[in-house]
Amino acid sequence: xxxxxxDLLLVERVQSGDREAFGLLxxxxxxxxxxxxxxxxxxxxxxxxxxxxAFIKAYRALANFRGESAFYTWLYxxxxxxAKNWLAAHGRRVxxxxxxxxxxxxxxxxxxxxxxxxxxxxxLMSRQIGETVNAAMEALPEDLRTAIxxxxxxxxxxxxxxxxxxxxxxxxxxxxFRAREAIAxxxxxxxxxAPDRRW
Numbered sequence: 001x002x003x004x005x006x007d008l009l010l011v012e013r014v015q016s017g018d019r020e021a022f023g024l025l026x027x028x029x030x031x032x033x034x035x036x037x038x039x040x041x042x043x044x045x046x047x048x049x050x051x052x053x054a055f056i057k058a059y060r061a062l063a064n065f066r067g068e069s070a071f072y073t074w075l076y077x078x079x080x081x082x083a084k085n086w087l088a089a090h091g092r093r094v095x096x097x098x099x100x101x102x103x104x105x106x107x108x109x110x111x112x113x114x115x116x117x118x119x120x121x122x123x124l125m126s127r128q129i130g131e132t133v134n135a136a137m138e139a140l141p142e143d144l145r146t147a148i149x150x151x152x153x154x155x156x157x158x159x160x161x162x163x164x165x166x167x168x169x170x171x172x173x174x175x176x177f178r179a180r181e182a183i184a185x186x187x188x189x190x191x192x193x194a195p196d197r198r199w
Contacts, residue, residue: 007071014062022062026055029072032154033079039149040083040142047083054082069163073156077164080146087142128190136186140179147172148179 001009007028013021033054038047058078065074137145143165150156150164158176162169 004070008067011062011065011067011071014059015065022059025071025075029075030055032072033075036076036146036149036154037079037083039137039145039153040080041086042138046086050083050086051079053086054079057082070160073160073163076150076154076156076160077166080164084142129187132186132190133183136183140182144175144179144182147175148183151176 007025010021010025014025030051034047034051037051037054038044041047041050054075058075061078065071137148140148146165147161150161151158156164158169158172161172161176165172
């Protein structure tokens with residue numbers, strides 16, 4: 001049984017009145033949804049509140065879930081919309097970037113720098129790359145940051161991202177391309193690569 005089918009069984013149990021089944025779904029997706037929300041809200045304490053609110057909204061709307069998309073795609077859409085509502089209500093205030101990504105480091109630097117030898121130079125370079133990527137991500141407009149986070153951090157397909165962001169696949173592709181270009185522009189001086197190199 002695949003993940004989608006297992007989630008659907010849990011959803012059906014919740015729809016039949018089994019509250020513990022929803023607890024299993026929360027346990028499964030809480031960390032992933034929180035990571036996504038933190039990319040948008042940028043304040044860890046507020047992101048936890050927004051994530052909790054998204055789960056409450058999901059629970060209340062679960063009776064209407066028909067399984068036309070994967071549960072996590074549906075849940076991520078609720079999470080993104082809840083975060084956008086929070087940003088609008090708080091005047092899109094900018095939060096400082098601190099420990100938001102420290103526990104996971106986004107995985108970007110691992111694809112750029114092999115970790116076979118942990119020399120001090122490599123550790124420093126890895127840290128600089130991670131900080132540069134994080135700064136580049138934070139500087140992106142909200143729609144680009146959401147698209148690249150869903151693709152590169154959460155591993156969603158273009159189709160799933162289109163559902164979460166409620167836009168055409170072509171728009172998703174464009175946003176991800178523009179986000180990658182912006183991140184690459186920040187990384188080129190650090191990695192001493194040619195401006196025409198594709199990422």
